Amino acid sequence: MSQELEIEFKNVLTKEQYESLLKEFKISKEMIIRQTNHYFDTPTFSLKSLSSGLRIRETHEQIVCTLKEKTSANIHLETTDVITEEQAKKMLAGEGFFAQTVKDKLIQLQIPLEELHVFGSLTTDRVEIPYKGGTIVFDHSFYLQCEDYEVEYEASNETFGKEIFEQFLTEHNITKQVADKKIARFMSALKG
Template identity: 35%
Template sequence: MTQEMEYEAKSMLTKTGYNKLIKVFPNNEPITQQNDYFDTLDFTLKQKGAALRVRHKKDTHTLTLKQSQKDGLLETHQPLTAEQINLLHNGQIPDGPVKRATTFLLGDKPHLHYFGSLKTIRTEINYRNGTLCLDHSLYNNTEDFEIEFEGSSIKHAEFELNHLLQQVGLESKKAKNKVARFFDHSFRK
């Protein structure tokens, strides 16, 4: 599928809270993934409530455009080859569904800029009819910890996340998404 709706609730965690949750869900092998972030130099995608990334995970490379919707995020995906990744790093979007969706936002000849990457050590768990992710992210000489729950609706995601945090005695702390945290930290003065 090249497009899907994502309904996700998240909370920032302290390192202690993260380690506590890792112990609640033993026997889950973490994976490492890297997100490379792109936008125009004047941040047109960000201004339109969108974000563009390449996720490198195991031996796969996936280009994703995320667009804010009323209750979630519309994600448009396409796999990339090494040649297509090079094209993207040279400012051009490879042909495919992401290019079509991005052209709708940016016009015919968007020139993209690579801003950097964020590495995440993710523990992913099938949990209560959804997916629970415990993330330790590293970027721009910093690290943070978060929990995400992706459910069948935003209500489902928020309920299950808040219920789990209450069960283990952790407070819910508002979390921006990874791309927002990356850019906020990258351009702090």
């Protein structure tokens, strides 16, 4: 189990900007990690109403269940448990909830666990590289016949991170266009 504050800044990219950044930063295919997020909520969107999100993320390395709670515009409190493939399968099938720390937090938030269900999945090809004291992330996501591209900057300080990220956008001639969280983009596409 881990709990940490995630400070991140996101911006939409065009396909051309994304491909240009991969070339500029000399990103090889081996550096791109595929991950799939499976999103949960209740039928009445109890988590969304709290500006929170719940997901299981699968990569080739591990499977984690994460609850994200918004604390400010660019900061989220993340509660994460590593789970097994078998536990993930059962959770995705609605046969129990095996991420204990996340479960405890959901109970505190008065989320009815028995009503949680998966409402969709989103796959992302992700590159993470160290950049000016933080991490720059290039994402290409696929979901519901949609594709999109974004750049994120993860920092340990909100003021410092915002400054570095805005400088990055300016240096690469990228128009500032804040990207919604993946779960929000997925939900928007789902409503169609």
